[in-house]
Amino acid sequence: MGTPLGDFIRAKRDSIQPQSLGLPDHGRRRAPGLRRSDLAGRAGISVEYLTRLEQGRDRNPSVAVVNAVADALSLSPSEREHLRYLSKITGGECTAHARPGPPLREVRPPVLETLRLLEPGIAVVTNRLGDVLARTSAYEALTSGSGLLDAEAPNLTRYVFTDPRARTFFADWDDIADEQAFDLWLAPSVENSEWLTSELAPAAGPDFTRRLHGHVVPQRGVLRLDHPSEGELRLLRETLDLASDAQQLVVLLPADERTTQAVARLRGLGPHGGLRAIS
Template structure:
């Protein structure tokens, strides 16, 4: 049985062309990327040990081995953090059998006060599973007409993967889909990731599962939106982590003057107010 750690190592190995590391081309092979033997040599471990990790038969690699693999795969800082995180949750998968409650949906009063101070700006409170827990009127104005905030428990991940309007709303839908899938791994526990996956996967189909399993660390560039009114928005995302709540405060800022003017026009349409969802 594979593990998230094994899936990530294998996905990164498959994505590396040997020539990029100065390795010779050894002719045609059944799968793309770096050979297991080449990676093992670069990391200073045996092929057998690497095989056990990729197949989920070794769940407790040492810190030294993780650092060696990170170097051998030429991981950037974000990918190294993800590798360490996956090693941590993979080692703990067998220890916990009780299924925890889903992540909290209430937002602390002081966080709500902070959100009010950001009015009429564009901001929301979310968690790694994509639940939109509270938002400003500005956030409502830029998402109006998309369906994202419809219903009592709006969820950005569910919207991205199951609502056809999301593919038009997000100009770079493919990148956003990768971001939402990746963030599920950063949820409060692997069990909570499975909790949402069990609900989402049957609706989202194999594309969602594929994105989850390839562990592509997103770059999170400028957010480009096609608003139903015809406005095209470019927004810079600033994120404040709320670790004690396993939540995030996300602020969206216009990236150019055209977006600032469009956002101002949207604000003057009939709009709601700060909404806390619990």
């Protein structure tokens, strides 16, 4: 049985063409990408040890080995961070053996007050599982008609993978699906991630499982929405990590004048602001 660390190394190796690293092309082969021997040679480790890493038979690589593999794969800074994180959870440094279950949904009062100060802006507090924990009235207006907030306890990940409306609402659905699957690895705890994954897998099918184990580190570019009444909206995302709470505050900013005007119409702001309570 493999491990998240081994799965990621294998996925990256398969995605790299030898020529991109200045290595010779050895012709046709059974699997795509970089050969184990090529990666092992670049990392300064044996092919046998790399095989054990990929197959999950070695779960405690040293920091030096993790860094060497990252260098050999020419990982980006965000990919290197993900590789280091996976080495920790594979080696058991994160909480283990706890019963899988959902995380707490409480948001600290200072964070709620920050949201109030952000009105009439578009902002939302979530955790890495995708639970929508609190939002401004402008976020509610932006997502109106999409079905995202219909559930009693809205969850963005569940919505993306199980609600057909999500494939229309998110113009770049494939990218958003990769983001939500990737963020499950950064959930409040391993147990929380296992809880949501076991719930989603039967409903979302193999596409969800493939994305989860593909470890595609997202770029998180401009968010494009196909709003039911306003058409295409383009928004920039600024994220503030609330590390002590295992949550994040995301602020969405219009990326162009058309989106600015559309958001103003959606909010329906009167001369005095028309703020709504945060849920």
